[in-house]
Amino acid sequence: xxxxxxxxVVQAQVKLQxxxxxxxxxRKGPWAVEEDTILVNYIATHGEGHWNSVAxxxxxxxxxxxxxxxxxxxxxxxxxxxxxxxxxxILILDLHSRWGNRWSKxxxxxxxxxxxxxxxxxxxxxxxxAKQLKCDVNSKQxxxxxxxxxxxxxxxxxxxxxxxLEPNQSGLVLHASSxxxxxxxxxxxxxxxxxxxxxxxQMLLEQGSGGDLLESLWDxxxxxxxxxxxxxxxxx
DNA sequence: AACAGTTTCAACCGCTTTATC
DNA sequence: AGATAAAGCGGTTGAAACTGT
Numbered sequence: 001x002x003x004x005x006x007x008x009v010v011q012a013q014v015k016l017q018x019x020x021x022x023x024x025x026x027r028k029g030p031w032a033v034e035e036d037t038i039l040v041n042y043i044a045t046h047g048e049g050h051w052n053s054v055a056x057x058x059x060x061x062x063x064x065x066x067x068x069x070x071x072x073x074x075x076x077x078x079x080x081x082x083x084x085x086x087x088x089x090i091l092i093l094d095l096h097s098r099w100g101n102r103w104s105k106x107x108x109x110x111x112x113x114x115x116x117x118x119x120x121x122x123x124x125x126x127x128x129x130a131k132q133l134k135c136d137v138n139s140k141q142x143x144x145x146x147x148x149x150x151x152x153x154x155x156x157x158x159x160x161x162x163x164x165l166e167p168n169q170s171g172l173v174l175h176a177s178s179x180x181x182x183x184x185x186x187x188x189x190x191x192x193x194x195x196x197x198x199x200x201x202q203m204l205l206e207q208g209s210g211g212d213l214l215e216s217l218w219d220x221x222x223x224x225x226x227x228x229x230x231x232x233x234x235x236x
Numbered sequence: 237a238a239c240a241g242t243t244t245c246a247a248c249c250g251c252t253t254t255a256t257c
Numbered sequence: 258a259g260a261t262a263a264a265g266c267g268g269t270t271g272a273a274a275c276t277g278t
Contacts, residue, residue, distance in 0.1 A: 030246070030272085052263070064263075069247065104266060119267075120245055128243090 027061045031070055035060060039067060040075055073114045080112030084121055090154060092118055093126070097147050 027035075042058035048071065051064030060067060073079070084092070088110055095106045103115035103122075110118065130137040135145075 028248075050263080063248095065249095065265095066247075068264075073246070101267065115266075116246075123268095124244060 025061060026063055028066075031062075031074075035062070036070070036075060039071060043071060043075075073116050078112050079114065081117075084113070084117075086154075088113065089121075090151060092121065093146055093151065096122065096126075097143050 038058050038060055039054070042054060046054070046057075051068040053064075054060075055062050055064045055067045058067075062070075091110060092106060095109060099105055101119075101122075103119045107113050107115040107118050127137050130142055133142075135142040
């Protein structure tokens, strides 16, 4: 792809596209209810994909990109909205510690959640809390604290309720043991494993399962614990 | 009640990757 | 093989909602 040369082909294409969008009076900003209805109805009849033609054929004055984003992040029937459960929070932390800011990849492990939502969660909650602890969220210290000390503690607290759930052989399983011990392996997420069957996709889908034990990773109790941990580490 | 500061999250942007011709 | 279009990704922004004074 020729993107490095000054005044590249791609840049010219983008300029042209922007010009065309302007010419056509493309709408931007929040979607109106009528626009949502048009998009939903169009996709119900014609299906997803070919977003530029969706925008054009449905009579929406929106870019294909905008239609795609609106559908994937908001209008899609299987999209889950609202509070991120404790299990999801733990899974996000675990996956992020291994994959970094690969939001889309992480989102694939959380049914119904979008990359955008996970990214927002990370930026607004995790980074904020790390700041409170005077930690850099990408520092080894923060990651190790989460992974080797805090998460085992949380999992321990969750386990009694988790184990009450039926194992889901087809679902995702977080290998508690492997993910919490130093490892270079990227295989902690597998399908159909039963190392720790209580913690799987099924559990994530069941609203509130285990969540009544803890509402959030960032409650007072946990924050005190983390602050103490952070202090202890600094004293070393 | 009014205002200021903070938080949240939907939407946009720029870039890269993938698909198609 | 190269050009172009479309899709996808991660970072960023800004308006609305919320909270504190």
